[in-house]
Structure formats: C-alpha cells, structure tokens
Amino acid sequence: MSMDIKINESNQNRILLEETFYVLTKKNCVFRVRLTNSGLCLIKESEKDIKEQVIPIREIIGCRCLRSKKQTKGCTCQSMPRSSSLEVVEENSGDLDDSDISAYLYIYAYIFQNSKGSGKKRERTIITLRFRSFDKYEDNNKEAQRWRTVIKRLIKGENVNTTSILDFTISNKYKENRRLLILCNPKSGPGKGKHIFQHKVAPILQEAEIPFDLHVTKYANFAREFVRGSNLYQWTGIIVVGGDGIVFEVINGIFERWDWSEIIKSIPVGVVPGGSGNGLARSIAYHCSEPWLPSPTLPSALAAVRNNRTTMDLVRVETTSQIMFSFLSVGWGLLSDIDIESERLRMLGGQRFTIWSLARLIGLRSYGGKLWYLPAAVPLLETKDVFESTSGSNLDLPSEVHLETQTGRQRVDSWYSANSRRSAYFSASGSSYQSTAGSGGGDPAQSVDKPVIYGPAPQIPCLPAPLPTSWKCISGRFVMVHASYQSHLSEECFFAPDARLNDGKIWLLIVHAGASRSQLLHFLLGLSTGAHASADSEGGPIELIPVNAFRIEPDMSETGYMTVDGEHVEYGPIQAEIFPSLGRIMIP
Numbered sequence: 001m002s003m004d005i006k007i008n009e010s011n012q013n014r015i016l017l018e019e020t021f022y023v024l025t026k027k028n029c030v031f032r033v034r035l036t037n038s039g040l041c042l043i044k045e046s047e048k049d050i051k052e053q054v055i056p057i058r059e060i061i062g063c064r065c066l067r068s069k070k071q072t073k074g075c076t077c078q079s080m081p082r083s084s085s086l087e088v089v090e091e092n093s094g095d096l097d098d099s100d101i102s103a104y105l106y107i108y109a110y111i112f113q114n115s116k117g118s119g120k121k122r123e124r125t126i127i128t129l130r131f132r133s134f135d136k137y138e139d140n141n142k143e144a145q146r147w148r149t150v151i152k153r154l155i156k157g158e159n160v161n162t163t164s165i166l167d168f169t170i171s172n173k174y175k176e177n178r179r180l181l182i183l184c185n186p187k188s189g190p191g192k193g194k195h196i197f198q199h200k201v202a203p204i205l206q207e208a209e210i211p212f213d214l215h216v217t218k219y220a221n222f223a224r225e226f227v228r229g230s231n232l233y234q235w236t237g238i239i240v241v242g243g244d245g246i247v248f249e250v251i252n253g254i255f256e257r258w259d260w261s262e263i264i265k266s267i268p269v270g271v272v273p274g275g276s277g278n279g280l281a282r283s284i285a286y287h288c289s290e291p292w293l294p295s296p297t298l299p300s301a302l303a304a305v306r307n308n309r310t311t312m313d314l315v316r317v318e319t320t321s322q323i324m325f326s327f328l329s330v331g332w333g334l335l336s337d338i339d340i341e342s343e344r345l346r347m348l349g350g351q352r353f354t355i356w357s358l359a360r361l362i363g364l365r366s367y368g369g370k371l372w373y374l375p376a377a378v379p380l381l382e383t384k385d386v387f388e389s390t391s392g393s394n395l396d397l398p399s400e401v402h403l404e405t406q407t408g409r410q411r412v413d414s415w416y417s418a419n420s421r422r423s424a425y426f427s428a429s430g431s432s433y434q435s436t437a438g439s440g441g442g443d444p445a446q447s448v449d450k451p452v453i454y455g456p457a458p459q460i461p462c463l464p465a466p467l468p469t470s471w472k473c474i475s476g477r478f479v480m481v482h483a484s485y486q487s488h489l490s491e492e493c494f495f496a497p498d499a500r501l502n503d504g505k506i507w508l509l510i511v512h513a514g515a516s517r518s519q520l521l522h523f524l525l526g527l528s529t530g531a532h533a534s535a536d537s538e539g540g541p542i543e544l545i546p547v548n549a550f551r552i553e554p555d556m557s558e559t560g561y562m563t564v565d566g567e568h569v570e571y572g573p574i575q576a577e578i579f580p581s582l583g584r585i586m587i588p
C-alpha cells in the first residue's frame with residue numbers, strides 16, 4: 001500500500017519538461033521552469049537567493065501559442081516612446097511580425113490567494129514563456145507547442161509520461177475535442193445575462209481555447225424546447241447563463257427526450273449565475289469550497305473549462321397534472337409566497353426576497369393539510385473537496401509574468417437500481433409519462449403542448465394511491481413546508497447546511513402554525529447563515545428532517561402557492577422522491 005503511494009507521488013513530481021528562462025529587465029535573474037504531473041514549478045534563482053512557487057494544474061485553465069504582432073507605425077508627431085508591453089497574435093494572423101522568431105506560450109492561471117480581510121480569493125495570473133533558443137520560428141514553435149500539449153493534457157486529467165512527450169510534435173499537437181452549448185437568458189435577474197457571458201465567461205473560454213455555440217433564449221421555455229429538439233451530441237457540455245428557472249428548463253428538456261438516460265450521463269450541465277436566486281450555482285460553489293464573491297461568475301466559468309464533473313441528486317416531482325424533475329426545491333407556504341409574490345420586484349435582484357420576507361411576516365398566513373414523509377434511512381456521509389495551499393516560500397507572482405529563453409542556443413447509475421427497486425404501488429408501467437398540462441415555468445394555468453416526460457420509474461405509490469405505514473404523517477396547519485436537496489436555495493439562503501450535491505437526501509423543513517412571530521423572525525434571520533438548522537429540531541415548531549420522499553395534501557378549500565425550483569406550479573396534492581446522483585453537473 002505505502003509502496004503504491006510512493007510510486008504515485010514520484011510520478012506526480014517527475015519532471016516532464018524543463019527549461020531555463022531569463023527576465024530581460026532584471027540582470028542575473030534566472031527562472032527554471034518545470035512541468036510535472038502536479039503543476040508548473042517556477043524556480044527563481046538570483047544572486048541573493050532561490051525561491052520557488054508551484055502552480056497546481058487545477059489552478060491552470062489553459063494556454064495558447066502566439067507570435068508577436070507587427071508594430072503599427074506611430075503618428076509622426078508622436079513624442080512618447082511606444083509602449084513596451086508585448087502585443088501578440090495568433091500564428092496564422094496576417095498581422096504578425098516576421099522579424100521576431102520567438103514563439104510565445106501564454107499560460108492562464110487562477111491562483112488561490114489569501115487576501116487580507118476577505119479570506120480566500122482567486123487571482124488571474126498570466127505566465128508568458130518566450131521560446132527563442134532556435135534560429136527559426138518553426139523550431140521555437142515546436143518547443144512551445146510541446147509545452148502547450150503537455151499542459152492541456154494535464155488540465156484534462158490525463159497522466160502524461162516522459163516517453164509520450166516525444167510524440168507531441170507539431171503534426172501531433174493538441175486538438176480540443178470539446179465544444180460547449182451556451183444557453184443564455186437575457187431576461188434573468190436584473191437582465192445582465194448577455195453582459196455576464198460576454199465579459200466574464202467568453203474571455204475564460206478563449207483562454208482555455210474551448211469552442212462554443214451561443215444561443216440566447218428568445219422567450220420562456222425556449223431553452224427547454226431547444227434541449228428537447230436539438231442534436232445535443234454535437235456538444236460535450238451545456239452551460240446555462242441565468243437563474244435557476246432556466247436550469248429547470250434545461251433539465252426538464254433533457255427528460256423530454258427518449259434518449260434522456262444517455263444525455264444525462266454524457267453531457268454535464270454547468271451554470272453561470274445571472275438570476276436573482278442562483279441557488280444551484282451557490283450550492284455548487286459551497287460543495288467545492290470555492291469562495292463566493294460579490295460577482296460570483298468565476299467559479300462557474302472555471303467549471304465550464306475544466307473537465308471536472310460530479311453527480312447531482314435529482315427529484316422526481318408529481319402533481320395531479322404533471323411530472324417534472326427538480327434539482328433545487330419544492331415549496332408550500334411562506335417561502336413560496338415570497339418567491340412568487342416578490343416577482344414584481346425582479347429589478348432589485350436578490351434584494352427582492354428580503355423585502356418581501358418582511359412583508360409576509362407582518363401578514364402571516366398558515367395553510368391546512370396533511371404532510372407525509374419517508375425518513376432517510378442512512379445518515380449523511382460528507383465528501384468535500386479541499387483546496388490545498390501551495391507550500392514552501394512563494395514568489396508572490398504579480399498578475400503578469402514574462403519569461404524568455406536565452407538566444408542562440410542549439411457508477412452503476414441510480415436509475416437502473418431505481419428501476420430494479422420499483423415498488424408494487426406505482427401505476428405507470430414504463431418510464432415515460434404524458435403530462436396533462438404544460439410542464440415547467442410560467443403561469444401553470446397556461447397550457448402549452450403536451451410533451452412526453454421520460455425518466456426513471458417512480459419507486460413510491462402514485463399520487464392518489466395510499467401510502468405504506470412506514471411513512472410518517474402530520475395533519476394540521478403549517479406556515480410552510482419547504483424541501484431542498486441543495487445547501488442553498490439562493491445566494492443568501494443557506495437552507496440545509498448539511499446538504500451536498502449528491503448526498504441522496506431531501507431536506508424537509510416544516511414550520512408548524514404554532515411557531516411564534518419571534519421564532520419566525522429568528523428563523524428567517526438564521527436562513528442567511530444556516531443558524532436556523534439546529535441539530536435537535538425534531539418535534540419543535542420548526543423541524544428540518546432528512547427524507548427520501550414526501551407528499552403534501554393541502555386543504556383545497558384554501559388557496560396558496562406551490563413552487564418547484566422557484567417556478568410556480570398548480571396548487572394541490574404534490575409528491576416528490578429522490579433519485580440519488582441521477583444528474584451530472586460541472587464543478588470548478
């Protein structure tokens with residue numbers, strides 16, 4: 001066992017490529033740059049000392065080979081000298097400077113740094129390596145391309161050995177085989193979806209040299225129809241730029257395809273937050289210990305370019321008229337009221353929830369009905385990615401580093417197990433269902449076409465059928481019943497602190513009508529920090545219970561709101577069951 005670890009460690013640190021570079025502006029300063037399976041190591045040797053910094057491969061997102069750009073002649077009356085900053089272009093550009101035989105390798109990294117006060121933060125760093133050891137550009141380019149190929153393969157998670165590097169010649173240079181579908185909602189949140197994509201995501205895709213096709217949604221349900229009707233196999237991933245509503249459309253569009261099981265396994269979904277809630281994007285960042293800063297697009301953009309993906313629990317939701325697959329929440333009562341009624345304050349972004357929470361607390365409502373739930377049998381097992389900080393004495397790299405060589409040198413998927421565990425109760429005989437109403441967002445009263453919903457077969461009795469005695473039942477009045485399968489319902493709502501993307505549990509929060517206003521205020525304030533979720537809540541006025549499935553039967557003499565992933569669905573009986581790890585999601 002320990003032998004294996006040693007072999008593995010030495011493999012991680014074996015030098016794949018090494019080169020010496022010089023900093024033109026600093027005399028007697030030499031950089032030895034090494035590439036190993038675990039990262040890019042910069043060793044700075046000066047007269048005074050030797051310093052070293054390793055940039056882990058997981059912090060590098062891409063690299064590009066470029067040439068220097070032809071200098072444009074300055075105006076004759078120009079008195080200032082031309083800027084010394086390097087201008088580079090693509091190898092095949094008509095604008096390149098033939099007189100410079102150097103090949104430049106630009107390496108783009110987003111390095112974790114502990115900034116004072118604001119905790120962990122990623123800083124963009126560009127390392128420029130100038131290859132000019134040879135007399136001809138072609139030979140220098142050959143070297144730069146070799147480095148590029150090794151770095152790209154390492155980013156993709158491939159294990160590169162020293163013998164294969166010899167094959168990384170120009171004719172065998174790295175070719176990207178990924179292509180992303182971008183679905184961007186221009187109307188999400190404060191209406192900045194397109195801006196976010198152009199300014200925050202596209203530049204990172206360009207640095208990573210990942211091609212993409214951008215489709216801007218034209219109307220509600222556009223993304224759902226697009227996913228349902230397109231040849232998705234031309235893309236290796238789907239990036240959604242928007243809020244949870246558009247993610248809901250994409251996921252349900254997948255389940256409206258007969259080949260849903262193939263698509264859900266092979267094409268991961270990534271989300272770049274642009275909505276007013278952004279519960280999924282926030283939960284992914286939390287799951288991966290990524291810092292969440294005021295404009296939190298970086299973790300999502302990084303997830304889009306990396307090859308990392310993980311499984312995510314999905315929940316099959318059944319109402320009297322439709323079946324849908326949910327990734328975030330099912331709600332009845334207070335939080336759903338806030339979600340739907342605050343729509344009119346959409347322009348305020350996330351603030352709308354806070355303002356409407358206070359309004360609803362003053363005019364508090366409760367709803368009568370029955371709640372059944374099936375408690376989760378197995379306790380939660382937490383798996384968490386930990387970002388290690390680089391050890392040793394750091395170089396404190398600035399945001400740009402220019403270096404150059406010396407001249408003149410010579411799982412068995414859960415839906416299968418779900419099918420095999422089909423209970424004797426469910427009524428549907430296959431795994432496709434016809435909705436009787438328009439499924440998905442918008443006004444539930446508005447009936448559109450009737451798409452077939454495919455997906456795994458249910459494991460619980462269908463909605464009107466009686467439930468087994470193993471289910472618990474509470475009958476009474478509720479301020480709310482809200483279920484979540486993610487840690488965060490929105491950027492500010494830390495709903496289920498112990499929930500993880502794939503913990504296999506639905507976290508059911510029950511607020512009984514007996515809860516006092518001060519308990520409710522305490523509860524609402526605690527939602528932002530997770531303080532509301534105390535360990536021994538069971539039996540109290542506010543309970544948080546992990547379950548596998550639940551059913552709500554509201555008293556139909558009253559009216560109210562019900563939501564699935566923040567989308568309005570018809571008021572009435574509703575039930576939900578977990579399908580652990582059914583989805584695939586991109587993670588940073």
Ligand SMILES: Nc1ncnc2c1ncn2[C@@H]1O[C@H](COP(=O)(O)OP(=O)(O)OP(=O)(O)O)[C@@H](O)[C@H]1O
Pocket residue numbers: 185186187188189190217218219220221222241242243244245246247249274275276277278279441442566
């Ligand atoms: N071009 C469009 N015009 C009008 N509505 C659209 C358009 N594209 C998508 N939509 C609808 O906008 C709704 C809301 O979008 P989205 O979820 O992206 O933002 P949000 O509601 O602000 O965020 P969140 O769901 O996180 O609160 C979606 O349900 C979608 O159906």
